[in-house]
Amino acid sequence: MKQEIDKVVYFDGICGLCDLFVNLIVKIDTNNNLKFSSLQGKSGQILLSNLKMDLCEFNTVLFKVNDQVYTKSTAIFKIIESVGGFFKIFLIFNLIPTRINDWIYSKIAKYRFKYFRKLEKCDISKFNIPGQFIDD
Numbered sequence: 552m553k554q555e556i557d558k559v560v561y562f563d564g565i566c567g568l569c570d571l572f573v574n575l576i577v578k579i580d581t582n583n584n585l586k587f588s589s590l591q592g593k594s595g596q597i598l599l600s601n602l603k604m605d606l607c608e609f610n611t612v613l614f615k616v617n618d619q620v621y622t623k624s625t626a627i628f629k630i631i632e633s634v635g636g637f638f639k640i641f642l643i644f645n646l647i648p649t650r651i652n653d654w655i656y657s658k659i660a661k662y663r664f665k666y667f668r669k670l671e672k673c674d675i676s677k678f679n680i681p682g683q684f685i686d687d
Contacts, residue, residue, distance in 0.1 A: 557586070558616050558633055559685065560626075561598060563609035564589030564673030568663045572612070577677050580634045585683075589673045592686030610660040624652035 560576065562569040573587060588594045590609040598613065599606050602620060614626035621629045628645045631638050644652065678684035 558584055558614070559586045559588055559594075560630060561588050561590050561595050561613035561615065563612075564591050565670045566609070566663055567667035567670060568659070569612065570670060570674060571667070574677055576630060576634060577683075579636055579638060581636075583680055583683065584633055585630070587678060587684050588686045591673065594686050610657070623656045625649060627656070 560573065562573055576585065577587070590596070590599060590613070595613075596606055598615065598620070602613075611622045612626045612630075614621045614629050616629065616633075624644075628642060631641055675684050
């Protein structure tokens with residue numbers, strides 16, 4: 552019997568850049584392997600609490616695969632691995648040390664609202680498969 556693998560992408564629900572990234576991932580995840588939740592939602596807040604992370608800081612995407620949680624650039628690379636396809640070409644950047652990738656990630660996260668818009672609320676209209684978005 553094949554074991555079910557639970558993969559959840561936790562993202563900042565009001566971040567325009569995060570919204571663009573999630574829109575892209577939803578489109579290329581043709582096998583519907585991923586579920587999604589905003590960090591501001593109930594399950595996002597529970598995960599942040601369990602990880603002893605600030606419940607009001609949403610400056611990283613989290614990718615949970617069963618009980619393993621990835622953050623920052625590692626989360627992005629693991630998400631790309633999960634959806635596969637053409638975008639696997641970006642995994643070449645995984646050859647760069649994680650410390651450097653995370654520094655770049657942190658700089659982008661710091662200015663994400665300056666260069667990308669801040670949304671009024673999390674747009675869940677992109678999730679049209681039941682159970683794809685696990686929070687409201």
